[in-house]
Ligand code: SF4
């Protein structure tokens with residue numbers, strides 16, 4: 001039985017426990033998350049982006065931020081959007097710049113530009129299949145957002161009618177270009193809409209040789225309060241155990257089931273930081289507490305070294321509260337769950353992670 005490591009099987013995001021702790025000891029960054037723009041052609045109800053609306057960083061400044069991250073030790077840049085990154089015409093040059101700096105480049109995309117030739121030609125001067133091949137040749141890893149194999153459900157979860165065939169064609173074209181794990185993952189939210197089909201979707205991704213990246217709804221942005229998307233907690237838990245059974249029985253893989261990701265843990269607060277489209281720096285995509293800015297001459301190093309919040313999040317063991325504090329899974333295998341959820345609920349990133357079914361017993365009995 002193959003036991004999964006702490007991080008997802010995606011090149012650029014896959015760090016061993018030893019590497020994570022070594023980076024933390026050395027004060028090094030491993031991962032920069034960079035939002036490259038706000039334009040989006042979908043309206044996913046699960047989108048948790050909340051943006052402060054500052055002017056977008058020009059391409060030259062984005063490239064400078066990559067250089068600063070590399071100088072701080074970063075091995076990867078994850079490019080995502082407060083929108084769809086492939087709508088940015090400078091996306092391919094940015095990936096080339098990352099490669100020149102020795103950084104892995106992980107692209108989160110809804111796939112529609114790859115699936116729609118006219119869009120791909122207008123933005124990147126080539127059709128969808130050529131765009132997929134160019135991303136492959138640049139060494140990019142792709143995380144494709146795909147939530148369903150049912151057109152009505154997929155359209156609803158993309159917020160746009162007619163999105164499904166473009167997303168699915170984007171997926172097929174990535175496979176045809178040679179993408180597979182660890183350079184291709186499919187990101188799927190666990191929602192009320194797709195709950196019943198998740199086991200089959202998970203299996204089909206494994207059979208395609210693609211990393212399934214299934215996650216719970218983060219209650220922020222459009223998904224604030226769950227927005228009718230999040231299933232009952234008991235159903236979420238059942239899905240995790242069902243997918244674990246599938247992995248163990250059919251694919252010889254095992255992992256520890258705990259939210260918010262199926263098969264791996266959030267570790268990135270120990271070694272990462274996020275820069276939004278306007279240059280504001282946050283601990284991660286979900287914790288909306290600004291810790292500085294790289295716009296107007298600010299540097300990433302200044303923020304990385306001096307922010308009290310970043311420093312305390314990297315020393316999570318010293319500050320953790322709630323049930324995680326006494327949980328027998330803390331530290332190994334789990335890195336204390338999603339710290340954004342407690343922050344959203346209480347303004348305290350070290351507070352109780354309500355969504356987790358593990359942890360110290362509460363009055364009334366053990367939750368496990
Ligand atoms: S703390 Fe939560 S929102 Fe932030 S990176 Fe981890 S899982 Fe994502």
Ligand code: SF4
Nearest residue numbers: 324327334337356359
């Ligand atoms: S209670 Fe906290 S430490 Fe324990 S498994 Fe859940 S998130 Fe991880």
